Amino acid sequence: MKAPRHILASLTRISNLGEVPFTGEPRPRDQWDTGDYVVGEVGEPHGLSSIELANGRMVEVAEGDLVVGAFGQRCATLEAVGDWRSIGDDLHMEALTSAGLFGKLTSKSAFLPALMPLKYRGHVLVAGKKAAMRDFVPILPQVPFTLPIVLIVGTSMSAGKTSSAKVIVRLLKEADLKVVGAKLTGAGWYRDIVTVRDAGADWIFDFVDVGLPSTACPAEEYRRALRQLLARVMEVGADVMVAEAGASPLEPYNGATAIEEIENNIRFMVLCASDPYAVVGVVHAFKRKPELVARAATNTQAGIQLVEKLSGLRALDLLKRESIPKLRAMLKESLHF
Numbered sequence: 001m002k003a004p005r006h007i008l009a010s011l012t013r014i015s016n017l018g019e020v021p022f023t024g025e026p027r028p029r030d031q032w033d034t035g036d037y038v039v040g041e042v043g044e045p046h047g048l049s050s051i052e053l054a055n056g057r058m059v060e061v062a063e064g065d066l067v068v069g070a071f072g073q074r075c076a077t078l079e080a081v082g083d084w085r086s087i088g089d090d091l092h093m094e095a096l097t098s099a100g101l102f103g104k105l106t107s108k109s110a111f112l113p114a115l116m117p118l119k120y121r122g123h124v125l126v127a128g129k130k131a132a133m134r135d136f137v138p139i140l141p142q143v144p145f146t147l148p149i150v151l152i153v154g155t156s157m158s159a160g161k162t163s164s165a166k167v168i169v170r171l172l173k174e175a176d177l178k179v180v181g182a183k184l185t186g187a188g189w190y191r192d193i194v195t196v197r198d199a200g201a202d203w204i205f206d207f208v209d210v211g212l213p214s215t216a217c218p219a220e221e222y223r224r225a226l227r228q229l230l231a232r233v234m235e236v237g238a239d240v241m242v243a244e245a246g247a248s249p250l251e252p253y254n255g256a257t258a259i260e261e262i263e264n265n266i267r268f269m270v271l272c273a274s275d276p277y278a279v280v281g282v283v284h285a286f287k288r289k290p291e292l293v294a295r296a297a298t299n300t301q302a303g304i305q306l307v308e309k310l311s312g313l314r315a316l317d318l319l320k321r322e323s324i325p326k327l328r329a330m331l332k333e334s335l336h337f
Contacts, residue, residue, distance in 0.1 A: 007061060009069040009100020010190040011213055012037065013054035015136045017068060017124065024066070024122035027130065031123070032084065035133040035213055036071045040093060040102055040118030047114030052098045056194040061116070068124060069100025070133055072213030074187045075252040078157050080115060081107035091120040099188040101213050134211040140231040147180070147233065148267040148335055150242045151259070153249055153290070155271070155278035160295025161244045162192045164272055166199035167318045169242050171328050173200040175337045180238040182206065184226065184262075185253040186246025187214040196242070203236045205229055215246075215253045222254040226261055240335060241265075249286050256286070268334040271313075273297035276306040283311060291330060294318045 008018055017037065024039030042065045050058040051067055061067060071084035074096040082096045086104035094105040095116040105115055124131040150168055152161045165181065172179045181196035183206040190208070197204045207215050209232065210225040233241060243262070249255035259266070271290040273279045276297045283289055293315040298304045300317075307315040314330075316323040331337075 004066055007051055007065055007067045008054055009067055010052040010054050011070045011100040011188050012068055020126055022124050022126045025125050027123045034071055035211055037068055037124035037131045038071055038102060039121045040067050041121050043117035045116055048116050050098055052190055056190045069102040070213040072101040073216040074101055074214055075216045076157055079109050079112045093118050093120055097187050097189055101188050137211040140228060143231055143234050145230045147241045149262055149265045150268045151266045152244045152270045155273045155282050156248050159272040159274050161272045162195060164270055164294050164318055165196050165242050165244050169196055169199040169201050171331060172240055177239040178202050180233050180241040182241055182243045184243050184245050184258045185215040185255045205232055219254055219257045222257055226258060270294055276303060276310055279307055279311050
């Protein structure tokens with residue numbers, strides 16, 4: 001009998017599951033762990049019905065399809081919250097992200113469509129052994145991280161960090177610099193960092209590359225993974241890294257831990273803000289002033305003026321052509337290119 005077809009979500013992109021035979025077999029709960037690759041059977045979708053593949057493309061799924069993702073946790077302030085540890089005896093769960101972050105939904109915004117329903121059908125076994133994201137991460141020796149960093153943070157998720165990163169990458173490539181794009185924190189999605197590559201980044205990395213389905217995990221676990229990520233970045237021979245810390249530094253995704261690790265390398269910091277008052281809140285709570293405020297809070301001249309009045313910080317609408325020479329000059333001054 002032919003083996004059932006499995007749809008491999010993008011959290012499997014670091015693995016070889018597309019090249020080797022595997023099975024999906026239930027395992028007792030005491031063998032479950034974050035990052036385990038598992039098989040979920042799709043229920044009847046009433047809202048979101050797409051899965052992100054390992055190449056970043058989206059594919060529609062149907063009831064009964066088998067999707068391979070990974071156990072993880074999501075703590076999104078504006079969309080959904082869930083965790084694999086909350087899966088009940090009925091084994092029902094959801095795709096917490098389209099990248100295949102699997103867990104039980106515990107809280108959801110009324111503005112978000114229903115998440116894809118799944119039922120746990122088993123752990124992925126390769127040659128009889130449980131497969132997990134951490135199994136596919138080579139351990140590199142620790143090396144000093146010496147690259148200058150343009151860091152992009154936000155007042156919340158969906159604050160415009162990725163679109164700002166794209167603008168900055170283009171300007172750095174115009175200056176003939178070799179650029180790494182990196183997403184340091186957040187929940188596993190491939191499309192954000194792929195768009196940075198599309199903007200011209202020579203290399204892209206994210207926390208999935210070092211075995212994390214999301215960075216909602218203990219700080220020390222995240223710190224070890226981040227150091228491995230930085231070691232990978234040092235191998236490629238870049239001139240500068242444009243790094244995005246997903247969500248905001250104060251949310252449960254270890255943004256503050258990330259900034260603590262790379263603080264000595266930050267040469268230019270952009271705060272993408274949802275509104276002018278959020279700028280004041282994040283700067284006060286985090287006790288660090290960015291060089292620039294951008295995105296939704298700066299969509300109009302009135303917003304820019306209010307940001308500058310409330311915070312005393314420079315603000316630019318990076319989607320306006322007239323802002324680009326000003327941003328270029330600021331980057332040149334900070335990075336000395």
